[in-house]
Amino acid sequence: MSEWFAKSAAQAALTDVPEGRRWVLRGGDAALAAAGAAFGASLPAQAGGVARVAGTPRAALWLGPDEIWLGTSMDDGAALEAALQTGLAAHAHSLVDISHRNVALELSGTHAAWLLNSLCPLELTLEAFPVDTVTRTLFSKAEIVLWRTGEHSFQIVLGRSFRGYVSGLLAEVSRELAAA
Amino acid sequence: MSQNTCRTAAGGRIDRSRLVNFTFDGKAFTGHVGDTLASALLANGVHLVGRSFKYHRPRGLLAAGVEEPNALVAVVRDTARRTPNLRATQVELYEGLVAESQNRWPSLQFDVGAVNDLLSPLFPAGFYYKTFMWPRKAWHQVFEPVVREAAGLGKPPTEPDPDTYAQRFAHCDVLVVGAGPAGIAAALAASAKGASVLLCDEQPEFGGSLLDEPNAQVNDHPAAEWLKASLATLRGRANVTLLSRTTCFGYFAHNMLSLNERLTEHQATPMTGVPRERLWQVRAKEVVLATGAIERPLVFPGNDRPGVMLASAARTFLNRYGVKVGSRVVLVAGCDAAYLAAFELRAAGVKIERIADIRPAPGEAVHAAALSAGIAVSTGVTVLGTFGWLRVTGITLAHLADDGSVQDRETLDCDAVLMSGGYTPTVHLFSQSRGKLRFDEAQQVFVPGNSVERERSAGACCGTDGLRATLEEGSQAGTSAAEAAGKAGSAEGYHVQLLEGSMVGTPGVLPQPGNIPPSKAFVDFQNDVTSKDLALAMREGFESVEHIKRYTTNGMATDQGKTSNMNSLGFVSAEKGVALPKAGLTTFRMPYTPITFGIFAGYDRGDLFDPVRPTPTHAWAVANGAVFEDVGLWKRSRYFPRAGENMHAAVDRECLAVRNSVGLFDASTLGKIEVVGPDAATFLNRLYVNNFNTLAEGKCRYGILTREDGFVYDDGVIARLAEDRFHVTTTTGGAPRVLHMMEDYLQTEWPDLQVWLTSTTEQWSVIAVQGPKAREVIAPLVNGLDVSNAALPHMSMVRGMLGDIPMLLMRVSFTGELGYEINVPAGHGQRAWEMVWAAGLAYGMTPYGTETMHVLRAEKGYVIVGQETDGTVTPDDAGLGWAVAKSKPDFVGKRSLARPALVAKGRKQLVGLLTAEPKTVLEEGAQIAAVPEQPVPMKLIGHVTSSYHSAVLGRSIALALVADGRALMGQTVYIPMPGGAIAAQVVAPVFYDTEGAKLHV
Amino acid sequence: MQKFSAWSLLKEAFGGQQGWQPQWRRAAPKAEYDAIIVGGGGHGLGAAYYLAAEHGLTNIAVVEKGWIGGGNTGRNTTIIRSNYLFNESAQLYDHSVKLWETLSQVLNYNVMFSPRGVMMLAHTVHDVQVFKRHIHANRANGVDNEWLTPEEAKAFCPPLNIGDDIRYPVMGAALQRRGGTARHDAVAWGYARAADALGVDIIENCEVTGIRRDANGAVEGIETTRGAIRTRKVGVSAAGHSSVVLGMAGVKLPLESFPLQALVSEPVKPAFPCVVMSNSIHAYISQSDKGELVIGASSDSYNSYTQRGSLHINAHTLAAICELFPAFRRMRMLRNWGGIVDVTPDRSPIIAKTPVKGLYVNCGWGTGGFKATPGSAHVFAHTIAHDEPHAINAPFTIERFRDGLLIDEAAAAAVAH
Amino acid sequence: MLVIHCPYCGPRPELEFRHCGQAHIARPLDPSAQTADEWGEYLYLRENPKGMHAERWRHMHGCGRFFNALRDTTTDFFVTTYKCGEPRPAVSGTAPAGGQR
Structure with a gap:
């Protein structure tokens, strides 16, 4: 895909994020607290918050007041799933595997936010959208989950059937970079 | 090649070292880099640039900017890149530019349409409402085509536009609109302490009116130097974005403003890959409007001849482009500011024949300056008319006595008449923001009153006169905007040296002898509206300014009344004898200037117009020759034709394969929702018409969802994965709305329920294996899982492995045959499909698409929501009454099902139809009557919802909704068609395997 | 009433246009009328005209809070058609089309009814099914509507892109040849002038502030910004403000008011010969007599009285227009x-x-109110005059919602499965 | 495009939201006990005020939550937004210029 981003990878590059495991956890506060214990870090409680478990590929993303996405690597998947099931056994909750529902793209480079703002209506300055902020939003007509992983890098998580649409639009917009 | 005969020897902001070749109406000219088409034509002595809309009068440039009403041209890059109706004053000159005049035939110099000018008494305002009515059809057939051919301005493009257009969202603390002195001062002040500032201006060069002020000193430096330094400061600030060639054209709710940036239009060869234009949608915390003011023409007979123009235009052409608009000039002044045009032109060597001031007492400073420069000044004059046809050659001035009689009539020869009626603040954006305008009595103009949005105006757009006041007001506005946005600003004081004149004049029409509105005294130049037309409209009872505008079309041309609205108001208020603000004010509408459609469409074109959602097996389907169908955003395989097959042949073959052996179908697009929690069954029980308490783990049930109105909304199979976990499927198109509806009830009506929803539509790829051989195909693939009828009966499910892929195996059928739906994680979808495909080859397995799926289910009488139902159909209407758990005290829609009309006799019910002639396939949507050959309007009793040729039955079948249809079994009904009525027998809506035996093998 | 004709134009051309009379009087409210219409749009003025012309009620008034024709009458895209699915709708709208066909002559005012044909595009298999259902129903109801192949659609409307290079290629179209457009302002003014000539008082700048009721609850008058007026019959034709006016009498109706936008391009020479509608991708377009492309957009999703919509709604429509008519991408709003x-x-x-x-x-x-103006006004006048609905509007009751007797054209075009 | 203050996520662009009609209409606890008129009103009758309107929105493409808002339909400015289940705030008059802060 990077050939579309012709001018310079420093400006922008779009790559696939390696497959991992991902669950949607929904439930009450007690369930979320129990899940945090199993997960290895308190789950984010603030809108847009991200919690990571240091030294692991685990990350928890706040998508709603009762909706947390839990993600990890393929290798760690079974272990995390088992821990969650054990930890959550006593609490009403919903844990649903969505590892295959979405795919993730990594958009990086100095113009990453610029590219996104072609069709994403959010303010993406570092001040308004700091590193490790995540939210569901829109990119043109596709719903995406946007996670700022660095000053100049974003993970875009989207329904797998929308991948061609979103990457096609980003490629179209990136032509402006190449010509600029 | 003609010469730039009207160019000054030096000065202006053009690059005199670089020549630019261009053509106008096929004639070659040269200009310079930095010219507009207008300035370059004037430099070549060309004043005649267009013909008016209605009377085809020769027209020249009135203005030098955005307000120009006359000089509309088409710019043609190639056959596909034709842009009509561009203002020559806004077309930047580039090498090879090709421009054409409009609305004339055969040529601009000789236009036969000008006969309308002579016949103008026949075409008063609104004449078309009064004639062309007889005979009745003549309007549409005869007159209207003539009117239409005469109307319109330029010729539209006729080929697909090959250019691209971009879009962008942006946020800033302070948006400053207009980079004249007020806007630049505002941007400097607002950005000094870190607030993010976006400054835009429609012109290629920042500076606004400063570019026309060669003699001003700002803070002891020439204005040009101050401008240069200020822009360098702004460019050096990382928190500032500067956008030139960018028009802010719309002000929407909650401080969202829309900008149009033009990226390549000025380039001789547009850069490859660069969009032609861009739409910016800017959300600003605070806004500073510094949009300036537009000079008003004076309204007098013959004020439209080529060579009659605004004084400000003459200044712009001189100071910015080094062009003298005439050699012998008369200035008709209605305000002091106009005098500067005379002074500067005189300094450039132009003879000023007269300053004719319509006021009895001009401002002392400019008057004295004129006299000391040796320019003759007449005061208190009016203009009786002008001479010339393709160019003005003279002007008649006079004084009017109190009784309206003419005194001191004199005619001056000249080749240009400059006029100024004072300036109108550009309040368009303020007005769009819904701020209320306030009439300033002293200045006789509307200025911004109270703000509604978070904005403030600065400079000439709020009636501020004078450069120093403008700069300081801009600086204050920038500071206050930054502070309101939560940042700090830095207001500055300025000092200025400049001879200035006030911009205050009086809107309206110059008095004429006998106080009779003159003809050919134009108020709206482009739409050819004269003061006489306005008077006529008022005579005919159109009093509101909105009525007058619509009846005369004043202010409705492509300039949207920028030069005409205030004069029209002045005239109307004078005629009615009321104060100007009492006459009312027409609404300022988006956009400020005409904006290319392309930027609104942006990237939404071709395959990117809407998302194209492929299923996990899309690549396989493409490779195997599928024909696709759009279902919502999805691409679904419709059928898989083999060589030489049409759709019917392919569908017949696919159907028989399923009935006789086995077929393979991608059902991945079905919506899927995982409903989890202790109250999951309770929740579904409240929503769906069915009973889910009684659904055992590992079992499936066909569910029907109605809305509160009782009409069928969605359906699908629901599997109970565990005590507290359901796998709910929905229709393909219904997935998002069903999830939304579920969340609505859960969050707002039943927040006490412990149940949560997760969309899993895209988690699962669904492979439907259908047909008598289905079990034989999958059995070897499932690692010994018992898939026998006993272990996995119809409507049950089990977890297992398909090879190495985890699966959810559901024994369900939408075909009436033995069937399985294999759900596998979508990433494995294509591999799982290929695994099943390979296993099925031995059984002649056939891939099939939606069309075959439709036929197969219709043979069984299974409904499709959206085809058998249409939002007015109850479960019972659709023959699904059996699914409704009548014992439940409540479910969504239950109460409505008891409404009178929903239980009345005569409701349309689902039935089958068999045509008397088995080969006849009814048309879907065809209507049904009880009696054949009726006169129109016929009494109809229903319509055909689905109709196909059934290969397995060897005849046609149809499903239909027929009034009281279930009482008509065995009877004949008629389907009236253009060729005569088709007879059909009403039958039960199940045509194949009526006992359902094949489902349970 | 001064007769409008080519002869009158000629006469006035020589008379310096001095002989034209006001098209309607500037009436002041009287103390009492036999009936009052609230709302001076096409529907209200038309109802007043038909009350006077057909039911002999000439002591009537139209009260308008602003200036006549200034609401939705002057803000719509002037599309006229009657190819609706259900009998009830088809009869109402076709009644209207028949009145449109002679309206200029009846009113002696050229309303520029132009039966240019209204073509509705099908983009999906489901669209095709829905349109064919309409066509068959219309034929049986005597309403013209015919199916066109994509090639026939392009022949009827040459700028149309029927290629498969667009996201939703055109799969065919339903064409009503009798459909078309008319000049919106002329409808209001024409009815006003004709009603005025029959004695109807047209009272502008007169906002209704209350509805007076007697001890039995029946209407006995209205209160306005120009004073109280007695009447026993009030007909409300107030479009987006209907809820507000009816609320003054304590009547609540199932109505919600939304912003709806339209736009025009710069005028160009004839480029578009008909009306094209694409419901599935939200594009409605025709070209006016003045040469402007007239384009209708969708409504915003939220209730509002601001008479202002959002940019993204327009953008959505223009994207569809540019796909269907790719040469218009360079046209300008x-x-x-x-x-x-x-x-x-x-x-x-x-x-x-x-x-x-x-x-x-x-x-x-x-x-969709403009197209119905004459028909709706006609049956509304009948309803007011007789205190009983005309057969054509009898199904369009308030009670239908309670009883479930909906006339749901939108639902009947249900989205695809 | 409005700016809407989601009670969970803060100010966000309207594109992320879906308008869901009038607020504070509770589904009757026992629909079968409703008269035809009562049920008809529940189904269809909605306030359509010219002025302050209590309405529902859902942060559809955000946190997914339904919530309520008070908005002035004559200006489209919001006064406040609040979570489902909370009572309608007592607000009189019109929305302030510039909208909710």
């Missing part, structure tokens, strides 16, 4: 405006008596 449309739950109007005696309502036209 000249003017954009918003109206307030009052929408019922089934998207069909209410033309009916209300629970309050003497109070009648004609509302709920949503996005």
Whole structure:
């Protein structure tokens, strides 16, 4: 895909994020607290918050007041799933595997936010959208989950059937970079 | 090649070292880099640039900017890149530019349409409402085509536009609109302490009116130097974005403003890959409007001849482009500011024949300056008319006595008449923001009153006169905007040296002898509206300014009344004898200037117009020759034709394969929702018409969802994965709305329920294996899982492995045959499909698409929501009454099902139809009557919802909704068609395997 | 009434246009009228005209809070058609089309009814099914509507892109040849002039502030910004403000008001010969006599009385226009405006008596009221005059919502499975 | 495009939201006990005020939550937004210029 981003990878590059495991956890506060214990870090409680478990590929993303996405690597998947099931056994909750529902793209480079703002209506300055902020939003007509992983890098998580649409639009917009 | 005969020897902001070749109406000219088409034509002595809309009068440039009403041209890059109706004053000159005049035939110099000018008494305002009515059809057939051919301005493009257009969202603390002195001062002040500032201006060069002020000193430096330094400061600030060639054209709710940036239009060869234009949608915390003011023409007979123009235009052409608009000039002044045009032109060597001031007492400073420069000044004059046809050659001035009689009539020869009626603040954006305008009595103009949005105006757009006041007001506005946005600003004081004149004049029409509105005294130049037309409209009872505008079309041309609205108001208020603000004010509408459609469409074109959602097996389907169908955003395989097959042949073959052996179908697009929690069954029980308490783990049930109105909304199979976990499927198109509806009830009506929803539509790829051989195909693939009828009966499910892929195996059928739906994680979808495909080859397995799926289910009488139902159909209407758990005290829609009309006799019910002639396939949507050959309007009793040729039955079948249809079994009904009525027998809506035996093998 | 004709134009050309008379009087409110219409749009003025012309009620008034024709009458895209699915709708709209065909002559005012043909595009298999259902139903109802292949559609409308290079290629079209457009302002002014000539008082700048009721609850007058007026019959034709006016009599109707936008391009020479509608991708376009492309957009999603819509709604429509007519991508938007449309739950109007005696309502036209102007006005006048609905508007009651007798054209075009 | 203050996520662009009609209409606890008129009103009758309107929105493409808002339909400015289940705030008059802060 990077050939579309012709001018310079420093400006922008779009790559696939390696497959991992991902669950949607929904439930009450007690369930979320129990899940945090199993997960290895308190789950984010603030809108847009991200919690990571240091030294692991685990990350928890706040998508709603009762909706947390839990993600990890393929290798760690079974272990995390088992821990969650054990930890959550006593609490009403919903844990649903969505590892295959979405795919993730990594958009990086100095113009990453610029590219996104072609069709994403959010303010993406570092001040308004700091590193490790995540939210569901829109990119043109596709719903995406946007996670700022660095000053100049974003993970875009989207329904797998929308991948061609979103990457096609980003490629179209990136032509402006190449010509600029 | 003609010469730039009207160019000054030096000065202006053009690059005199670089020549630019261009053509106008096929004639070659040269200009310079930095010219507009207008300035370059004037430099070549060309004043005649267009013909008016209605009377085809020769027209020249009135203005030098955005307000120009006359000089509309088409710019043609190639056959596909034709842009009509561009203002020559806004077309930047580039090498090879090709421009054409409009609305004339055969040529601009000789236009036969000008006969309308002579016949103008026949075409008063609104004449078309009064004639062309007889005979009745003549309007549409005869007159209207003539009117239409005469109307319109330029010729539209006729080929697909090959250019691209971009879009962008942006946020800033302070948006400053207009980079004249007020806007630049505002941007400097607002950005000094870190607030993010976006400054835009429609012109290629920042500076606004400063570019026309060669003699001003700002803070002891020439204005040009101050401008240069200020822009360098702004460019050096990382928190500032500067956008030139960018028009802010719309002000929407909650401080969202829309900008149009033009990226390549000025380039001789547009850069490859660069969009032609861009739409910016800017959300600003605070806004500073510094949009300036537009000079008003004076309204007098013959004020439209080529060579009659605004004084400000003459200044712009001189100071910015080094062009003298005439050699012998008369200035008709209605305000002091106009005098500067005379002074500067005189300094450039132009003879000023007269300053004719319509006021009895001009401002002392400019008057004295004129006299000391040796320019003759007449005061208190009016203009009786002008001479010339393709160019003005003279002007008649006079004084009017109190009784309206003419005194001191004199005619001056000249080749240009400059006029100024004072300036109108550009309040368009303020007005769009819904701020209320306030009439300033002293200045006789509307200025911004109270703000509604978070904005403030600065400079000439709020009636501020004078450069120093403008700069300081801009600086204050920038500071206050930054502070309101939560940042700090830095207001500055300025000092200025400049001879200035006030911009205050009086809107309206110059008095004429006998106080009779003159003809050919134009108020709206482009739409050819004269003061006489306005008077006529008022005579005919159109009093509101909105009525007058619509009846005369004043202010409705492509300039949207920028030069005409205030004069029209002045005239109307004078005629009615009321104060100007009492006459009312027409609404300022988006956009400020005409904006290319392309930027609104942006990237939404071709395959990117809407998302194209492929299923996990899309690549396989493409490779195997599928024909696709759009279902919502999805691409679904419709059928898989083999060589030489049409759709019917392919569908017949696919159907028989399923009935006789086995077929393979991608059902991945079905919506899927995982409903989890202790109250999951309770929740579904409240929503769906069915009973889910009684659904055992590992079992499936066909569910029907109605809305509160009782009409069928969605359906699908629901599997109970565990005590507290359901796998709910929905229709393909219904997935998002069903999830939304579920969340609505859960969050707002039943927040006490412990149940949560997760969309899993895209988690699962669904492979439907259908047909008598289905079990034989999958059995070897499932690692010994018992898939026998006993272990996995119809409507049950089990977890297992398909090879190495985890699966959810559901024994369900939408075909009436033995069937399985294999759900596998979508990433494995294509591999799982290929695994099943390979296993099925031995059984002649056939891939099939939606069309075959439709036929197969219709043979069984299974409904499709959206085809058998249409939002007015109850479960019972659709023959699904059996699914409704009548014992439940409540479910969504239950109460409505008891409404009178929903239980009345005569409701349309689902039935089958068999045509008397088995080969006849009814048309879907065809209507049904009880009696054949009726006169129109016929009494109809229903319509055909689905109709196909059934290969397995060897005849046609149809499903239909027929009034009281279930009482008509065995009877004949008629389907009236253009060729005569088709007879059909009403039958039960199940045509194949009526006992359902094949489902349970 | 001064007769309008080519002869009158010629005469006035020589008379310096001095002989033209006001097209309607500037009436002041009288103390009492036999009936008052609230709302000086096409529907209200038309109802007044038909009350006077056909029912002999000439002591009547139209009260308008602003200037006549200034609401949705002057803000719509002037599309006229009658190819609706259900009998009830088809009869109402076709009644209207028949009146449009002679309206200029009846009113002696050229309303420029132009039967240019209204073509509705099908983009999906489901669209095709729905349109064919309409066509068959219309034929049986005597309403013209015919199916066109994509090639026939392009022949009828040459700028149309029928290639498969667009996201939703054109799969065919339903064409109603008798459909078309008319000049919106002329409809209001023409009815006003003709009604005025029959004695109807047209009272502008007169906002209704209250509805007076007697001890039995029946209407006995209205209060306005120009004073109280007695009457026993009030017909409300107030479009987006219907809820506000009816609320003054304590009547609540299932109505919600939304912003609806339209826009025009700069005028160009004839480029578009008909009306094209694409419901599935939201594009409505024709070309006016003045040469402007007239384009209708969707409504915003939230209730509002601001007469202003959002940019993204326009953008969505223009994207569709540019796909269907790719040469128009270079055309330019000249003017954009918003109206307030009052929408019922089934998207069909209410033309009916209300629970309050003497109070009648004609509302709920949503996005499609202009086309119905003469027909709706005609049957509304009948309803007011006889205190009983005309057979054509009898189904368009308020009670249909309670009883479930909806006339749901939108639902009947249900989205694909 | 409005700016809407989601009670969970803060100010966000309207594109992320879906308008869901009038607020504070509770589904009757026992629909079968409703008269035809009562049920008809529940189904269809909605306030359509010219002025302050209590309405529902859902942060559809955000946190997914339904919530309520008070908005002035004559200006489109919001006064406040609040979570489902909370009572309608007592607000009189019109929305302030510039909208909710």
